[in-house]
Amino acid sequence: MRLKICGATRTADIALLADGGADLVGLWCGVPGGHADLPADRLGSLAGAVSASGMTPVLVTFLSSSAAVVDLAAAAGVEWVQLHGYQQPGTARALKAAGLTVVKVLHVRDGRCLETPLIGAYERAGVDLFLLDAVGTDGALGSTGQSLDPAVVLEVAEAVTRPFLLAGGLRADSAGEFRAVSGHPRFAGIDVDSGSRGTDGRFDRDRIALLRREWTDRAVAG
Numbered sequence: 353m354r355l356k357i358c359g360a361t362r363t364a365d366i367a368l369l370a371d372g373g374a375d376l377v378g379l380w381c382g383v384p385g386g387h388a389d390l391p392a393d394r395l396g397s398l399a400g401a402v403s404a405s406g407m408t409p410v411l412v413t414f415l416s417s418s419a420a421v422v423d424l425a426a427a428a429g430v431e432w433v434q435l436h437g438y439q440q441p442g443t444a445r446a447l448k449a450a451g452l453t454v455v456k457v458l459h460v461r462d463g464r465c466l467e468t469p470l471i472g473a474y475e476r477a478g479v480d481l482f483l484l485d486a487v488g489t490d491g492a493l494g495s496t497g498q499s500l501d502p503a504v505v506l507e508v509a510e511a512v513t514r515p516f517l518l519a520g521g522l523r524a525d526s527a528g529e530f531r532a533v534s535g536h537p538r539f540a541g542i543d544v545d546s547g548s549r550g551t552d553g554r555f556d557r558d559r560i561a562l563l564r565r566e567w568t569d570r571a572v573a574g
């Protein structure tokens with residue numbers, strides 16, 4: 353069970369995330385207006401700190417220009433990219449050709465996965481991992497804090513052949529509700545933003561450790 357925590361912006365975040373048990377750290381670049389969007393030079397320095405702490409930095413972006421994403425990743429020394437948004441399979445194919453590990457977000461809105469017709473094309477393009485996330489009621493993407501219906505997640509899990517991460521308003525105490533999902537053979541872990549933070553909006557080490565513990569226990573228990 354991998355734990356991805358999204359939206360680190362400070363060097364102090366990195367030690368806290370490692371201490372809380374994160375495996376993957378989402379660093380945003382190309383997320384206009386995003387509260388954790390980073391300039392390219394800052395992306396590189398934080399990615400270096402994430403790797404030095406034994407975790408994997410993930411470039412999270414809305415960009416759809418594969419050349420721009422490849423350049424950003426190369427300059428920052430990042431090997432994993434999360435295509436959050438409506439990028440086409442060709443973008444994923446180009447990133448794979450550049451040697452990157454590609455996570456493609458599948459967006460669920462009103463109980464329906466918007467990318468269902470494209471799943472085969474994403475897989476043929478070489479997507480390594482899917483990430484299932486909710487679309488906000490206003491159409492917003494990312495950090496919606498909105499939970500998915502486990503039955504819908506299981507439908508999407510059956511439609512893909514690659515492993516998947518689960519996102520969307522996850523908390524430590526939602527592990528029980530998603531027991532059937534975390535027991536799925538293609539379940540690879542969870543991705544959390546809102547539920548990893550305290551009331552001050554900063555990462556909370558204890559919440560992250562609890563997420564790690566509750567979800568690991570459920571995944572093991574099946």
Ligand SMILES: O=C(O)c1ccccc1N[C@@H]1O[C@H](COP(=O)(O)O)[C@@H](O)[C@H]1O
Pocket residue numbers: 358359378380383386387412436483485493494495496497498519520521522543544545546547
């Ligand atoms: O976290 C964000 O704000 C964000 C912004 C733009 C793209 C992706 C973003 N993060 C993704 O949001 C979900 C988890 O959010 P939450 O736990 O529901 O608040 C996850 O997919 C992150 O990768």
